[in-house]
Amino acid sequence: MKLKERVVVGILSTLVFLTVVLVLNIEVVQVSQNGGGSPSSLGFLENLVAPDARSGAMVAFRKRVLQKSLNGSREASDPKSGAGAQPPVLGSPIDPVTNEIASVDPVVAEDFGDLVNLLVVKGAVDRKLRPVKFTKKKKPNPTVSEVLGFKARKNATSFERFHLGISRMEMYKEPDSIVDKLLHDMTTDEIVHMEQKDGGTQLKLMIDYASGGQAMMKPMRFPRDRETLPDHFYFTDFERHNAEIAAFHLDRALGFRRTPPVVGRLLNITTEIYAFAKGELLKTFFVSPAGNLCFHGKCSYYCDTSHAICGHPDMLEGSFAVFLPPKNVVPRKPWRHPWRRSYHKRKKAQWEWDDSYCEVVKETPPYDMGRRLLDLVDMAIFDFLMGNMDRHHYETFLVFGTNDTFPIHLDNGRAFGKANHDEVSILAPLVQCCQVRQSTLITLLRFHQGENKLSKVMWKSLNEDPLKPILLEPHLLALDRRIGIILRTVRECVQEASRTELVIVDDGV
Numbered sequence: 001m002k003l004k005e006r007v008v009v010g011i012l013s014t015l016v017f018l019t020v021v022l023v024l025n026i027e028v029v030q031v032s033q034n035g036g037g038s039p040s041s042l043g044f045l046e047n048l049v050a051p052d053a054r055s056g057a058m059v060a061f062r063k064r065v066l067q068k069s070l071n072g073s074r075e076a077s078d079p080k081s082g083a084g085a086q087p088p089v090l091g092s093p094i095d096p097v098t099n100e101i102a103s104v105d106p107v108v109a110e111d112f113g114d115l116v117n118l119l120v121v122k123g124a125v126d127r128k129l130r131p132v133k134f135t136k137k138k139k140p141n142p143t144v145s146e147v148l149g150f151k152a153r154k155n156a157t158s159f160e161r162f163h164l165g166i167s168r169m170e171m172y173k174e175p176d177s178i179v180d181k182l183l184h185d186m187t188t189d190e191i192v193h194m195e196q197k198d199g200g201t202q203l204k205l206m207i208d209y210a211s212g213g214q215a216m217m218k219p220m221r222f223p224r225d226r227e228t229l230p231d232h233f234y235f236t237d238f239e240r241h242n243a244e245i246a247a248f249h250l251d252r253a254l255g256f257r258r259t260p261p262v263v264g265r266l267l268n269i270t271t272e273i274y275a276f277a278k279g280e281l282l283k284t285f286f287v288s289p290a291g292n293l294c295f296h297g298k299c300s301y302y303c304d305t306s307h308a309i310c311g312h313p314d315m316l317e318g319s320f321a322v323f324l325p326p327k328n329v330v331p332r333k334p335w336r337h338p339w340r341r342s343y344h345k346r347k348k349a350q351w352e353w354d355d356s357y358c359e360v361v362k363e364t365p366p367y368d369m370g371r372r373l374l375d376l377v378d379m380a381i382f383d384f385l386m387g388n389m390d391r392h393h394y395e396t397f398l399v400f401g402t403n404d405t406f407p408i409h410l411d412n413g414r415a416f417g418k419a420n421h422d423e424v425s426i427l428a429p430l431v432q433c434c435q436v437r438q439s440t441l442i443t444l445l446r447f448h449q450g451e452n453k454l455s456k457v458m459w460k461s462l463n464e465d466p467l468k469p470i471l472l473e474p475h476l477l478a479l480d481r482r483i484g485i486i487l488r489t490v491r492e493c494v495q496e497a498s499r500t501e502l503v504i505v506d507d508g509v
């Protein structure tokens with residue numbers, strides 16, 4: 001056989017061999033996709049890499065770059081939740097037959113009788129988690145009215161009465177008819193002026209009422225079933241108006257009462273926003289191709305035509321959060337949160353890699369004494385329950401002292417973005433410090449062990465809002481599941497501690 005013929009035969013043989021290999025590879029991938037294994041987008045080329053080297057490199061990359069959850073959440077195990085996946089569509093808020101929360105996550109059934117026993121031994125509660133007689137005197141709880149010597153006028157508005165009723169220990173009392181009246185007034189009072197709030201990453205509107213009260217409005221961008229995009233970082237996530245409403249109700253249900261009252265309201269863009277718009281804000285109004293009235297304002301993120309806020313055709317939902325008292329009357333102090341995230345797509349904060357970080361915090365005022373460290377653990381529990389990773393600063397009222405009052409739970413618009421993902425890193429203050437306030441632990445155990453689950457309490461509370469439903473079922477059920485995760489963390493801390501009192505702290509709050 002001549003050399004030329006040999007070359008031709010060799011080429012043909014090679015082509016036939018490659019064709020057979022490709023056909024076999026396609027069949028293997030098809031079998032894998034039908035349940036026979038895990039398909040690979042790289043086909044047979046991936047097998048050229050040694051399995052050990054491939055997995056080792058991926059693990060190293062994930063540890064170095066990706067911020068993975070520590071709890072193996074559903075998102076991590078769901079192949080549909082990866083990059084490029086669409087936000088999941090969430091279900092209905094209640095079971096149409098029983099008219100109650102539809103299902104229960106298995107983690108909710110876990111028993112924490114050991115933690116209950118610890119509280120019983122301490123004399124804090126009985127075995128049904130009912131409080132026993134307290135021996136400690138309650139701490140003084142003066143109000144703004146008492147500290148500053150202001151008295152409410154006979155015809156004072158609900159806004160004024162709320163401001164004067166803020167106290168050292170809480171934003172409002174429970175029950176408090178003034179708060180209920182305030183929520184009603186924010187949804188019904190006539191709006192006489194509106195302007196965009198300067199600064200901030202996303203659009204916010206300052207609302208003036210005919211009564212003289214003020215509120216901060218965050219407009220609706222998406223329907224309830226739209227979740228955080230898989231490729232979005234926490235600092236680029238959209239703010240949700242319903243998250244602000246739900247955060248207020250959650251804070252109230254937990255007994256913290258550190259979040260200013262928030263309520264939903266349906267607005268007419270034409271008569272209640274456009275009519276008062278001026279300057280640069282006015283220039284951003286337009287009518288969409290669908291005939292809806294839209295605007296986008298001026299801000300750092302998502303203030304352009306492609307991210308406009310649109311009515312239907314000019315009706316728009318929004319959350320209304322009451323303004324706190326003016327700073328020149330009741331001054332507030334901003335504090336940088338010690339467990340603040342890096343707000344960078346590659347860098348990590350010190351607490352994310354330093355397991356002994358809490359020891360540094362404990363040596364730094366105001367966390368070296370008083371209630372503040374336990375307040376931050378409370379805040380971490382609050383944020384974890386609603387999945388809020390955006391907590392960089394907080395404020396306190398200076399009229400009550402620098403370290404003898406509560407931190408205000410402000411700005412919760414990036415919460416409730418992922419119902420099926422539990423971001424355990426939010427619990428860093430609890431995990432690293434291994435301390436929890438006794439009253440907070442009792443509250444969590446009551447929700448977990450009792451018949452009134454937090455999901456049920458929240459659903460009933462949110463059902464009072466004019467924009468109901470505020471949260472859909474998956475977000476409500478996530479609350480019960482996350483309580484179980486918090487209690488597991490406390491249990492692990494107790495098991496590792498030399499004395500229970502070092503973990504479960506009774507500071508009288």
